[in-house]
Each structure stands twice: as C-alpha cells, then as structure tokens.
Amino acid sequence: MSYQERNITVSLMSSILISAFYAVNVLRMSQTGGFNSTNVFSLWATVIVLSIITNIVGSILSQIVLTIIHTIRTKEEESFIEDERDQLIALKGTRNSYLVFSLGVLFAMLTLVLNMSPLVMFILLTFAGLTAEIIGDLSRLYFYRRGA
Numbered sequence: 630m631s632y633q634e635r636n637i638t639v640s641l642m643s644s645i646l647i648s649a650f651y652a653v654n655v656l657r658m659s660q661t662g663g664f665n666s667t668n669v670f671s672l673w674a675t676v677i678v679l680s681i682i683t684n685i686v687g688s689i690l691s692q693i694v695l696t697i698i699h700t701i702r703t704k705e706e707e708s709f710i711e712d713e714r715d716q717l718i719a720l721k722g723t724r725n726s727y728l729v730f731s732l733g734v735l736f737a738m739l740t741l742v743l744n745m746s747p748l749v750m751f752i753l754l755t756f757a758g759l760t761a762e763i764i765g766d767l768s769r770l771y772f773y774r775r776g777a
Contacts, residue, residue: 632692632709633718634773639691641766643683648759651676655752669748673755718772726765733757 654672658664700706737753740746 631773633711633715634770635691635695636688637766637769637773639687640684641763641770643680643687644759644762644766647676647680647683648756648763650679651755651759655756664748666748669751673751676755676759718769721772722765722769725768726761729764730757730761733760 651672658668658672734754734757737750737757740750740753
C-alpha cells in the first residue's frame with residue numbers, strides 16, 4: 630500500500646466512524662424528542678472537533694507506525710513523492726466529492742421548500758459534507774487501485 634493510499638484509508642475510516650456517530654445521535658435526538666437547535670448545534674460542534682482531531686492524529690500515527698514497519702521490512706526509506714498521477718487522482722476524488730456535496734445541498738434546500746424545519750436543512754447539510762468526504766476518499770482509493 631502506497632503512502633497516499635494509507636492516508637486515504639485513515640481518512641476514510643475516521644470519516645466513517647464520525648458519520649456513524651453523527652447518524653446515531655441524530656436518530657437518537659429524533660426518537661427522544663431532543664430535536665432542538667441547542668442539541669443540533671452542540672452535536673455539529675462535536676462532529677467538527679472530532680473530525681479534525683481524528684484526521685490529524687490518525688494520519689500522523691499511521692504514517693509514523695507504517696513507515697517504521699516498512700523500513701524494518703525492506704530496509705529502505707519510503708518515498709513521499711507526489712507526481713502528476715497522484716494529482717490527477719486527487720482532482721478526480723475532489724470532483725466526486727463536490728458532486729455529492731452539491732446534490733446534498735440541493736436536497737437540503739428542498740426541505741425548506743417543503744416547509745420543514747431549518748434544523749432539518751442544517752442536519753442534511755452536515756450529513757452531505759460527511760458523505761461527500763467518504764465518497765471522495767472511496768473514489769481516490771478506487772482510482773489508485775485501478776491505476777488511473
């Protein structure tokens with residue numbers, strides 16, 4: 630597994646865990662009647678902080694540990710060079726992320742047209758962002774595995 634694939638995998642795992650945490654808490658709020666702006670914004674802040682912390686700490690720890698393991702196994706240093714192929718794959722993943730997020734924003738705006746609460750729109754916007762991050766990471770992994 631290359632350096633870029635490891636970074637993407639760590640980001641993907643943390644995004645999936647945070648999205649699951651978000652979805653469980655939103656479902657819990659809707660079932661218990663705690664669906665108010667204070668709870669929603671508190672959950673949003675928690676998700677943002679968790680996302681930042683897990684991506685930074687997870688990426689640093691995985692790179693250190695996996696680089697040490699790679700160096701011990703092969704007795705050579707790992708190369709961290711990014712070429713045009715890596716940049717193209719990153720652009721394709723970003724394109725897919727933007728597409729998913731744009732569709733999520735459209736869907737969230739439709740909730741206002743249907744006279745739903747603005748909190749529903751806010752929850753859907755947050756969910757669209759988390760989903761877009763997952764789709765972008767999955768796209769990048771797919772393109773690395775495919776070789777394009």
